[in-house]
Amino acid sequence: MSEFESQLQHIADAVIAQAKPGEHLEAYVSRDSETDIRVYEGEIEHFVSAQSEGIGIRVIRDGRTGFAYAGTLDDRAIAEVLAEARDNVEFGTPDEWAGLAEPDGVDVVRQELWSDVLAGFATDRKIELTKELERLAVAADSRVRIDDANYSDVAAENAVATTSGIRRSGRENGCYVSVSTLADDGDETQTGFGFSVGRSPEEFDLAKAAKEAADRATRLLGATKPSSRRLTVVLDPFVTAQFLGIISSTLNGESVIKGRSLFKDRVGEQVASPLFTLVDDPTNPLAYTATELDGEGLAARRNVLVDGGVLHGFVHNSYSARRAHTASTGNAVRGGFKGTPGVGCLALQVQPGTRSQAELVSGISDGVLVQQVSGLHSGVNPISGDFSTGASGLLITNGQLGAPVREFTIASTLQRMLLDLIEVGGDVDWLPMRAAGVSLVIGDMTMSGA
Amino acid sequence: MIDQDVLTRVLGTAVKSGADFAEVFAEDKRSTSAGLDDGRIEQVTSGRDRGAGIRVVKGDTTGFAHTADLSEAGLLAAAVSAAAAASQGGGGVREVALTRRAGTQVNTVERSPDEVPKAAKVELLRRIDDAARSAGASIVQVSAGYGDSRRRILVANTDGVLAEDEQVRCLVRMSVVANGDAGMQTGFQSAGQTVGFEMFDSVDVEELARDAARMAITKLSARPAPSGSVPVVIKRGSGGVLFHEACGHGLEADLVAKGASVYRGKAGELVASPLVTLVDDGTMSTEWGAIGIDDEGHPSQYNVLIQDGVLTDYMWDYLRARKEHRAQSGNGRRQSYMHLPMVRMTNTYVLNGTEEPDDIVRATESGVYVAKLGGGSVNTATGDFVFGMTEAYLIEDGEITEPLREGNLIGNGPQVLRDIDLLGNDFAMGNPGTCGKDGQGVPVGDGQPTLRVKTMTIGGTAA
Known part of the structure; x- marks a missing residue:
């Protein structure tokens, strides 16, 4: 000390x-x-x-x-x-x-x-x-x-x-x-x-x-606006991490008890593809946000939130836990000395698959690799789950990455996106965020462009 | 806050090793906030932030250090540390003669929030909760926040400037959730002014709450927003943020200087529809972005950025103006004494046109009417932006019809400025905002009359 x-x-x-x-x-x-x-x-x-x-x-x-x-x-x-x-x-x-x-x-x-x-x-x-x-x-x-x-x-x-x-x-x-x-x-x-x-x-x-x-x-020089259609979407690890940030707010025990989560009353239900297992684990030293203590001084710990697509539970601090008649999961978050502890995920990770991003792409006939999203936060309603976000990336045609595209949006609902998950990549990237990145393949999303 | 003699000695120490410029920025901010959620006043918070930031400039390098210790010893230590950061090298001692600048307060504060009982502040939240919950049986959740701050600042620099300002702000915001067959929807409202508690003599918080509730209830029957390119009519006071984000940032001299703005080298050129005159105005009394002086001690100004579609000028802080041998424009701002100032907007708005707002909708055969824009983001180098639509409707045969669910509005700032083809005569300022740049947030305002953009891309969830 x-x-x-x-x-x-x-x-x-x-x-x-x-x-x-x-x-x-x-x-x-x-x-x-x-x-x-x-x-x-x-x-x-x-x-x-x-x-x-x-x-x-x-x-x-x-x-x-x-x-x-x-x-x-x-x-x-x-x-x-x-x-x-x-x-x-x-x-x-x-x-x-x-x-x-x-x-x-x-x-x-x-x-x-x-x-x-x-x-x-x-x-x-x-x-x-x-x-x-x-x-x-x-x-x-x-x-x-x-x-x-x-x-x-x-x-x-x-x-x-x-x-x-x-x-x-x-x-x-x-x-x-x-x-x-x-x-x-x-x-x-x-x-x-x-x-x-x-x-x-x-x-x-x-x-x-x-x-x-x-x-x-x-990579975006010369990018054009793609035509609007429904297609398969591959999320780059960096983009997945941003989506996990949004999903984490729906697994927040405080949102749940206050009726603001689309997952309230759904514990034990299949809310995502069986391929989707989501863990919050600040004890993993590889995580950028690895920590020993939560914002209330309790030990940080590993919590499984979604297991094989089945909603397992929510994250809590001591207050939300007391109201939900459960125990704190060690998820008090605190933005320094100027605030009281809220609730939040500390270090999220999707259990990875095995294939590289190139291998994921090789099986897609018409799709888009989304490398960057903008306005994700403003375009999501975490209560209804509707979202739409500006995006840019590369078109995928017959298993090959192709022309760069920008100034389009992708849209779905969080619920549908999780169920439409086809595959998780093996390319975990420990980004400087509260969630690790990994490539995700989503079967069906709306792309709006020209 | 600090004796003039002390300031003189601290500045002298800061430039002792041959720096070109040094500045002391001292701040003493008291704030109160209260939150209501789920029918409960969760907590009242009081905060105190007090300290000084010392900036030393030598050549193109800025050194900066800050301290919460406003004693002469504390300030001298920070000055030495900032000077060391700015660089090394010899030089003489410079005497600094400080001249106190006359006050330029943008408004008078009648009831300082310090003197208002906390009970009166909490009462506002109760009234919001009651009003929102009585707006309809479908309202299931209300959260509301109140905040006030009194920020006293002092700026002294080696150019002899000595200026002080007191900035008092009050704010309420609320979000209301309605539950229906198709899930939950949220409505938002807020109001904030650079005045004291007298703000609530003229701002009816219950009316704001009912409006937020109406928005949530309306959206229960909303259908998914369409996708694709359509004409978009933006209601007065609801889309100024678009001009702030997609155009304003590109007119900040620091971004221009680095070639990170689409507007670099465009002064004197037609960059917008001739209908458009865009202004940044720190003197706009009581508005959220109003300031007496900026955080470099320069009085706030009314600056025309785009006149009848022609780019007239950028916005400037001390460093950029010095480099270009021109005057500052009162746009040097910072979040707190712990931050370096940079070029920031104040209240940014589009001036009135001549059309009746109803005529603008009638002239639009089919399109989208945006009644409230949410947050967004912009790439200033390209002008590409994305904004959430928190309240929007379809326009069919020249009439506003069905409400739409969440969707994003995406486009390119310079293109939107050129594509404005109808501009209303009903100017209004929008909701108070916090502008984020380089990790710093400052209060800003925005506004605009009802206007139409020929075509924009809507990213909705409709198939």
């Missing part, structure tokens, strides 16, 4: 020690430091070095909840936050299920979330590798220009303490590089991006990031 951790834990402990009779307190304290470097045309455009810290205090009394936060850890500010949170309690509606998480005896799966290599990595080497990424992307294709190349790292520490007996702290760090590209062909310009993620810069694959950035920008 680092000195910082114990110091934060001490701050959290000191707050909950002030609990009055009948008062339940939770203190969440965090401290981050980050470096952001942006390079453009071989020069540093900006260099940001920043530290931030803060505390959020939740007070529950007689079933009422109040909350306050401040972006500082000085004693006077903390006292003010506690007073504000207490004052805010007065205005909450009594809720018989309100309460803090309680220790549930589930052991923490220990993981390597801290890299001393990153913590000791020299600034000039960070700058140098960002410049290198820019050079590689330019060199990858003569039509490519750079928008910018970026390096970013963050080291975060946090501690939580509650009057219900939770007392946990942790720290982690990580870094990524990314490059945004533009490709020109006559009057036409297209954009691309590439990135690489690691616990330390030594894990970066700059060449791959540069090549992807160049490919993404150039």
Whole structure:
């Protein structure tokens, strides 16, 4: 345990020690430091070095909840936050299920979330590798220009303490590089991006990031608008991960108890193709969002949500679990010290198949490989399941990838898409998102273009 | 917030090693929010964010550091760190003479939200819940949020600028779910202004709630949206976000400078239908994107971006303007003291045309009428965009007929600007928005009169 951790834990402990009779307190304290470097045309455009810290205090009394936060850890500010949170309690509606998480005896799966290599990595080497990424992307294709190349790292520490007996702290760090590209062909310009993620810069694959950035920008040059029709759709791993993000909101226990999920009352039913098994597993060290603790300080754990197409269950934090008469699945999510814990999936993964994307494509007579979607979030109604999203990618004709297409939409409902799943690829990609990517083949979707 | 003498010493330290420019941006923001869901006031939250960001520019490199410690020692440490980040190298000591700029507050705040009892704020949510639930038996769920903030900012820089502003905002938003035979549908409404709690003397939250409920109920009988290219009529105040996203971003000088905008090199050219005049206006009193000064201390302005279809100017922040040896336009904004400023919009809108809105619908034999656009995204380099339609109807034989379910509207910003063939005389601002760019969110407004786009692609779910 680092000195910082114990110091934060001490701050959290000191707050909950002030609990009055009948008062339940939770203190969440965090401290981050980050470096952001942006390079453009071989020069540093900006260099940001920043530290931030803060505390959020939740007070529950007689079933009422109040909350306050401040972006500082000085004693006077903390006292003010506690007073504000207490004052805010007065205005909450009594809720018989309100309460803090309680220790549930589930052991923490220990993981390597801290890299001393990153913590000791020299600034000039960070700058140098960002410049290198820019050079590689330019060199990858003569039509490519750079928008910018970026390096970013963050080291975060946090501690939580509650009057219900939770007392946990942790720290982690990580870094990524990314490059945004533009490709020109006559009057036409297209954009691309590439990135690489690691616990330390030594894990970066700059060449791959540069090549992807160049490919993404150039592959759509000359793309046309396809004709509208129904066809087979292959979702690229990157696109699948975005869809899983949407699906995760329908498996959120809080949405379910509030009547906002299309899957409520459907546990035990066949909601997807038998090929579809969906697991939320933050204990898998390969997952970018792997973690030891959830936002309430309970151990993060593996939860099977859909098994062979049958809906198995939902994810919960302690509040939604209490209301649903079940136990927390360790899925409290918290956006830092400024908010109270919500519910969410932590690290989703579809159980992969065995074949490569090329093999999946080879069996399709008329289809489209969707490599990018835009406006997915705005085009989905997670309550009804209707969705439509802008897309671009490559046409598939008689088992071969063909001409690039853009400015079309694909549409279906989430329910139908899951049932229409024909095959899951074997090409798992651990993306820097809350879901891993893998190619999916959907049998029948509407493509709207010209 | 900070003594003038301290500011002078901090700026002096920041440029001691030979930087061209240094700036202190200090912020003290208090906010209150409350949420209602499932019939309960879930929680009232109070927040305090206070600190300073110090920017040091040397050549083309910007160094930046921020601190929550507003003492002289804290500020000096951040200044040293920002200067080191901006680069190395020698130089002399520069004296900075700060001149306080007269206040340019865009509005007067009658009832600061700090002084309004929390009970009154929570009461708004209760009224929203009651009004929405009494709108129909099919209403099964209501969630609503209230938020206010008082943001005091101070900017001081080595060009001698010393300016302060107080930005007060209040907001309500709600989503209402109706349940019918064909599943659940959602309606949304929101209102937000850059004023104090007096906003609710003129904004009727119950009426907003009934409107959100009406939208959800209407959609219960909606049919799947069609697919393909059709004429689209966009109701007043509901499509400004399209111009913000698909055109406004392309007119931000930072994107233009990097060649990441379709509008680079197009100043003076006809880029839109001659019907179109597009404005970005930070001075628009009480609107969500209104500011007294921008986050670089420059007074907000009324900027014409496109006049009668001709691109007149881009939007500018300090760095881009300095590079082009021209004036800033009051568009340098940032999310908080922890962020670097960049070129951002304020209130972006299309000015009135001459048509009666009813005539625009009557002149459209068949098409889609969009009464509310949802969120979307745009690629500024290509102008390609996608927006969700949260409320839309079919137009058949010049009349608005059946409601449509969710679908996306996709197209290309520059093309849509050229394809506007009818422009109404019924200008209205739209819902308050948060514009995201490079990971930073800032409050923005948008607006437009009812207008018709000759053809746009609808991506619906109808077979």
